[in-house]
Amino acid sequence: MSQPIYKRVLLKASGEALMGSQGFGIDVTVADRIASDISEARAMGVEVGVVVGGGNIFRGVAVASKGGDRVTGDHMGMLGTVINALALATSLRKLDIETVVLSAISMPEICESFSQRATLYHLSLGRVVIFAGGTGNPFFTTDSAAALRAAEMGAQAIFKGTQVDGIYSADPKKFPDAERFEHLTHSQVLEKGLAVMDVAAVALARENAIPIIVFSIHEKGGFAEILTGGGRKTIVSDN
Numbered sequence: 697m698s699q700p701i702y703k704r705v706l707l708k709a710s711g712e713a714l715m716g717s718q719g720f721g722i723d724v725t726v727a728d729r730i731a732s733d734i735s736e737a738r739a740m741g742v743e744v745g746v747v748v749g750g751g752n753i754f755r756g757v758a759v760a761s762k763g764g765d766r767v768t769g770d771h772m773g774m775l776g777t778v779i780n781a782l783a784l785a786t787s788l789r790k791l792d793i794e795t796v797v798l799s800a801i802s803m804p805e806i807c808e809s810f811s812q813r814a815t816l817y818h819l820s821l822g823r824v825v826i827f828a829g830g831t832g833n834p835f836f837t838t839d840s841a842a843a844l845r846a847a848e849m850g851a852q853a854i855f856k857g858t859q860v861d862g863i864y865s866a867d868p869k870k871f872p873d874a875e876r877f878e879h880l881t882h883s884q885v886l887e888k889g890l891a892v893m894d895v896a897a898v899a900l901a902r903e904n905a906i907p908i909i910v911f912s913i914h915e916k917g918g919f920a921e922i923l924t925g926g927g928r929k930t931i932v933s934d935n
Contacts, residue, residue: 698740698924698925699740699924700737700740700741700742700923700924701923701924701925702742702852702853702923703741703742703743703852704742704743704744704745704819704849704850704851704852705737705742705743705744705745705851705852705853705854705855705923706744706745706746706747706842706845706846706849706851706853706854706855707734707744707745707746707747707855707857707919708746708747708748708749708838708839708842708854708855708856708857708893709730709746709747709748709749709784709857709913710748710749710751710857710858710859710913711748711749711750711751711752711753711776711777711780711838712749712751712752712859713726713730713857713859713913713914714726714727714730714748714752714780714783714784715752720752720753721752721753722752722779722780722783724783724787727783727784727786727787728787728790729916730784730787730857730913731784731787731788731790731791731793732791732916733916733917733918733919733920734746734788734793734824734919735788735791735793736917736919736920737919737920737923738793738822738824740920740923740924742923743819743822744824744825745815745819745824745825745826745827745845745846745849745851746781746784746824746825746826746827747826747827747838747841747842747845748777748780748781748784748826748828748838749777749780749837749838750773750774750775750776750777750779750780750830750838751773751776752776752780753773753776753779753780754769754772754773754775754776766834766835767834767835770830770834770835771834773830774800774801774828774829774830774832775801775829777828777829777830777838778797778799778801778803778806778807778828778829780828781797781799781807781826781827781828782797782806782807782828784826785797785826788824793824794821794822794823794824795823795824795825795826796808796818796823796824796825796826797826797828798810798811798814798815798818798825798826798827798828799827799828799829800827800828800829800830800831800832800833800841801828801829801832807828810827810829810832812848812849815827815845815848815849816849816850819849825849827841827845831844836896837894837896837897839856839893839894839896839897840894840896840897840900842854842856842893842897843893843896843897843898843900843901843904843906844900846901846904846906847900847901847904847906851906852906852907853906853907853908853909854901854906854907854908854909855909855911855919855922856892856893856908856909856910856911857911857912857913857919858910858911858912858913859912859913859914860912861876861911861912861915861928861929862876862877862878862910862911862912862928862929862930863876863877863880863885863890863892863910863930863932864876864877865877865888865890876930877930878930878931879930879931879932879933880930880931880932881932881933881934882898882899882901882902882908882932882933882934883902883934885898885908885932886898886899886902892908892910892932893908898932901932902934905934907931907932907933908931908932908933909922909929909930909931909932910929910930910932911927911928911929911930912928915927915928
């Protein structure tokens with residue numbers, strides 16, 4: 697088995713990825729496949745933290761766009777990420793992968809509360825740590841949560857699983873002639889306004905010198921392949 701380039705990483709998966717071909721909710725077969733990909737990474741000795749979005753269940757901005765309270769909407773979205781985290785944890789445990797869910801919102805009957813100390817403890821025991829509840833604050837996306845948790849856990853890279861195999865100058869599904877990038881700096885992503893992660897997330901990753909690796913989360917085995925230097929991806933780093 698090839699040796700991984702990184703020993704500790706943060707995987708960011710969108711809530712939409714868990715939908716599969718459904719229009720809403722969680723496709724268990726997709727959750728199981730993502731869990732299988734994480735299992736492959738663990739088999740290589742890679743320590744994995746995961747942040748999952750909640751867009752397959754609820755988006756806070758949807759409430760605000762219709763005149764509702766953004767803070768309440770974002771709190772509802774945070775609860776959606778907890779549902780997704782529990783689903784992914786279930787898929788991992790079916791593979792006998794020790795997994796813990798840490799929530800930024802205290803709900804002790806359901807999962808543990810987040811702290812950096814708890815994160816590092818569980819990682820040291822070889823467990824996959826799934827971060828739920830975003831940052832625990834409204835007005836911040838789960839992309840920002842991913843960059844924040846990556847910095848807190850000392851991740852060597854953020855793996856952003858998307859619907860396509862890298863970063864493009866425009867949506868390649870709508871614009872077939874869109875340019876695909878192999879490598880960008882964090883500053884270039886910000887300057888070009890590329891829709892990879894939100895501005896706060898990219899800036900935080902840049903400040904902490906954490907590379908962002910963008911790849912298709914729909915490619916079975918793609919996560920492990922990229923961990924060893926292969927696969928199709930775009931690398932965002934300043935070196």
